[in-house]
Amino acid sequence: MIPLHSTSLTSLTLEPTTTVSMEQGPEHRRCERCRANSGAIINLRRSQRHGTVIVQETFAALESSAHKGCDLCRLLRQGLIYSTASPAEYEALQSGNQSVVLWYSPANTFQKGMFPPSTRDNFVVSCSVYPKWHMNLIPFHFGPEHGGEEPPSSSDDVGRRSGKRRM
Amino acid sequence: MQAIQSFVAGWISTCRDSHADCGPRGIRSDAGSTLPTRVIDLESSDKPRLFITKEAPTDLRSQPYTALSHCWGAGAQHLTTTQANLEQMVRGIPMEEIPQTYLDAFEVNRSLGVRYIWIDALCIIQDDRYDWQFESAKMCDIYRDAYCTIAANAAQSNGQGCFMEKHGLSLPTNSCRLVAEENGHRSTVVLLPPRPSWKNQILSSPLNNRAWVLQERLLSSRILHFAKDAVFWECSELKSSQFEPNGIPDVKLLADPVSYTYAFRNLTSAECVRSAWLQLVQHYTKLGITKVEDRLPALSGLAKMIQAKTGDTYVAGLWKSSLVEGLTWALSGKDFKSEELHNERPYTAPSWSWASTDRDLGFLTETDMNKLIGSAESAADRDWRFDVEILNVNIQLAGPDPTGQVLEGSITLSGHIQNLPVVTTRSLPVGSTDQIDPGSLKRSLQPGVEAQGSANFIHLDYPKDPSIASFPALRLCHLSSNDRTRTCLLVLEATGKAPDQYKRIGRAVLYGLAPVTELDKRIIKLV
Numbered sequence: 021m022i023p024l025h026s027t028s029l030t031s032l033t034l035e036p037t038t039t040v041s042m043e044q045g046p047e048h049r050r051c052e053r054c055r056a057n058s059g060a061i062i063n064l065r066r067s068q069r070h071g072t073v074i075v076q077e078t079f080a081a082l083e084s085s086a087h088k089g090c091d092l093c094r095l096l097r098q099g100l101i102y103s104t105a106s107p108a109e110y111e112a113l114q115s116g117n118q119s120v121v122l123w124y125s126p127a128n129t130f131q132k133g134m135f136p137p138s139t140r141d142n143f144v145v146s147c148s149v150y151p152k153w154h155m156n157l158i159p160f161h162f163g164p165e166h167g168g169e170e171p172p173s174s175s176d177d178v179g180r181r182s183g184k185r186r187m
Numbered sequence: 188m189q190a191i192q193s194f195v196a197g198w199i200s201t202c203r204d205s206h207a208d209c210g211p212r213g214i215r216s217d218a219g220s221t222l223p224t225r226v227i228d229l230e231s232s233d234k235p236r237l238f239i240t241k242e243a244p245t246d247l248r249s250q251p252y253t254a255l256s257h258c259w260g261a262g263a264q265h266l267t268t269t270q271a272n273l274e275q276m277v278r279g280i281p282m283e284e285i286p287q288t289y290l291d292a293f294e295v296n297r298s299l300g301v302r303y304i305w306i307d308a309l310c311i312i313q314d315d316r317y318d319w320q321f322e323s324a325k326m327c328d329i330y331r332d333a334y335c336t337i338a339a340n341a342a343q344s345n346g347q348g349c350f351m352e353k354h355g356l357s358l359p360t361n362s363c364r365l366v367a368e369e370n371g372h373r374s375t376v377v378l379l380p381p382r383p384s385w386k387n388q389i390l391s392s393p394l395n396n397r398a399w400v401l402q403e404r405l406l407s408s409r410i411l412h413f414a415k416d417a418v419f420w421e422c423s424e425l426k427s428s429q430f431e432p433n434g435i436p437d438v439k440l441l442a443d444p445v446s447y448t449y450a451f452r453n454l455t456s457a458e459c460v461r462s463a464w465l466q467l468v469q470h471y472t473k474l475g476i477t478k479v480e481d482r483l484p485a486l487s488g489l490a491k492m493i494q495a496k497t498g499d500t501y502v503a504g505l506w507k508s509s510l511v512e513g514l515t516w517a518l519s520g521k522d523f524k525s526e527e528l529h530n531e532r533p534y535t536a537p538s539w540s541w542a543s544t545d546r547d548l549g550f551l552t553e554t555d556m557n558k559l560i561g562s563a564e565s566a567a568d569r570d571w572r573f574d575v576e577i578l579n580v581n582i583q584l585a586g587p588d589p590t591g592q593v594l595e596g597s598i599t600l601s602g603h604i605q606n607l608p609v610v611t612t613r614s615l616p617v618g619s620t621d622q623i624d625p626g627s628l629k630r631s632l633q634p635g636v637e638a639q640g641s642a643n644f645i646h647l648d649y650p651k652d653p654s655i656a657s658f659p660a661l662r663l664c665h666l667s668s669n670d671r672t673r674t675c676l677l678v679l680e681a682t683g684k685a686p687d688q689y690k691r692i693g694r695a696v697l698y699g700l701a702p703v704t705e706l707d708k709r710i711i712k713l714v
Binding site: 159 | 340342352354355361363365374375378380381382384387388391392393414415416436
């Protein structure tokens with residue numbers, strides 16, 4: 021059981037000089053594990069290559085936390101569900117026992133063909149279910165919250181669209 | 188369907204009204220083209236029926252129809268039209284036997300305002316060999332001329348339907364804001380809700396991993412993809428989804444191995460098609476196919492479209508104008524099936540054609556040879572030459588489809604045959620039944636044949652007796668630069684049925700072979 025919190029401000033000391041705080045309104049709830057992970061997630065941007073954060077021990081744990089209302093688990097759960105291409109893959113994800121991992125992906129990583137391509141930096145949520153490694157990009161931006169409903173245009177959207185393309 | 192109806196209507200109207208490539212002047216031959224031989228008539232919502240076009244009044248034969256692209260699914264009982272139930276299907280298809288994917292497709296059809304739909308399982312008489320060959324040969328026209336193709340991407344079988352439960356939307360998901368304070372400086376990161384991507388939902392879908400579906404996708408003028416978590420649109424000029432209804436940015440489509448093959452639609456010369464076809468075949472051979480005999484038929488519609496544009500001659504999966512490059516394939520698949528090892532596999536193509544195998548493979552083109560030889564010199568300093576001359580190609584077709592199944596085929600050519608001595612680097616488990624390590628099929632040449640210390644390998648298509656000390660090999664082509672030459676050879680085995688008649692058993696790529704002259708050449712037949 022992962023307790024959920026709906027306090028208005030939570031602080032967590034990560035490093036001697038880094039403090040993470042999450043301002044949360046009554047509609048925002050986040051599980052204790054995600055609260056503890058938040059600072060590490062932010063620091064992924066600054067970490068050397070291959071830095072990762074284990075979000076949950078399994079996808080089932082992620083789903084459980086999402087169902088209890090954790091906003092970050094919900095978002096990451098959605099990302100992993102969108103990475104599955106069939107109901108069978110989703111079922112395999114549910115019964116898998118591999119960790120749900122988050123890492124940081126600079127824009128050019130897509131050239132390796134691992135991810136859905138993007139011209140911008142992203143976080144990546146992933147979970148391995150043999151023989152497939154499920155992963156999806158989690159876009160982000162800095163600065164003030166965006167109302168929480170509709171994601172703003174990403175830099176990918178600014179580029180040339182596929183409309184009127186001649187292939 | 189209601190939730191995405193406005194998106195679909197928008198895509199259809201945009202495509203119909205403003206996409207030149209998708210309309211009558213583009214890939215579709217005629218907006219009001221003739222119905223296929225048989226279609227499903229959905230006029231009656233509770234009793235769809237098989238409609239025989241030629242039995243209808245002439246004015247009813249030119250109607251819009253959709254086509255379904257779907258996975259039949261393994262092991263299940265499939266509702267099909269057969270010689271025995273044909274009359275019953277014309278009177279009415281029993282609703283209780285119609286699988287969910289078809290029912291969902293009917294619903295999509297009705298929402299599009301289209302009365303007819305073509306479904307292979309119902310519109311081809313599946314136990315009539317001639318009808319199957321005749322109708323499957325018309326795939327090019329059927330998918331090209333369909334008003335829209337309905338693709339059931341996420342369904343692994345017909346029972347699963349087009350509309351999947353949207354688990355990703357089952358919980359409200361918002362942006363997540365994280366705030367960090369460091370040295371008194373506060374930074375905020377807002378994680379945004381993800382989206383279903385083309386790569387995850389279309390390219391990785393069960394549907395697009397089926398061999399038959401490749402040409403269905405490429406031949407269709409418009410496709411509505413019913414993926415697991417979203418509906419996607421695809422036509423010649425636009426790819427979009429309900430999440431990105433105005434178009435998916437090009438960068439997100441780069442991973443699509445099929446995108447480049449759209450080039451076929453605009454290509455008119457055999458030369459332009461050459462490399463694109465080899466790439467297409469490489470992709471195609473990675474896809475799943477239930478019956479190995481379908482290896483050529485499942486690509487037949489696409490071959491016909493190219494043939495019509497280029498006028499080139501199709502020979503068992505390759506093009507006559509670029510036949511030598513087409514012979515350079517080597518297998519890259521990992522598993523052998525026991526029927527391959529025991530020669531029990533049904534005949535699908537002559538040994539020199541990629542269609543003679545069940546596994547994925549790669550060709551060795553001039554571009555690949557350039558990469559192998561290194562980048563020290565400019566491409567202009569290199570000499571790419573064919574070492575064989577094709578004298579005659581003979582193909583005997585198995586049925587009425589000129590780009591379909593073949594009974595036999597041969598190439599008569601003039602070239603240089605030499606013996607390649609080999610040493611076996613690992614023991615070859617000849618006589619084994621299953622799952623042979625493909626590494627065991629790599630045989631290195633004896634040191635005396637190696638040049639410049641480079642690795643020379645023979646890639647055999649099937650395990651051979653390890654006691655064989657040498658193989659005959661035919662020089663196909665070579666790329667030479669200032670200081671080195673790389674040669675591609677076909678590894679052969681005499682059939683014993685006629686003098687100078689051989690079959691292909693592998694491919695070799697060697698460094699440093701001495702040049703040959705015209706006098707060294709002889710005429711052989713490859714079967």
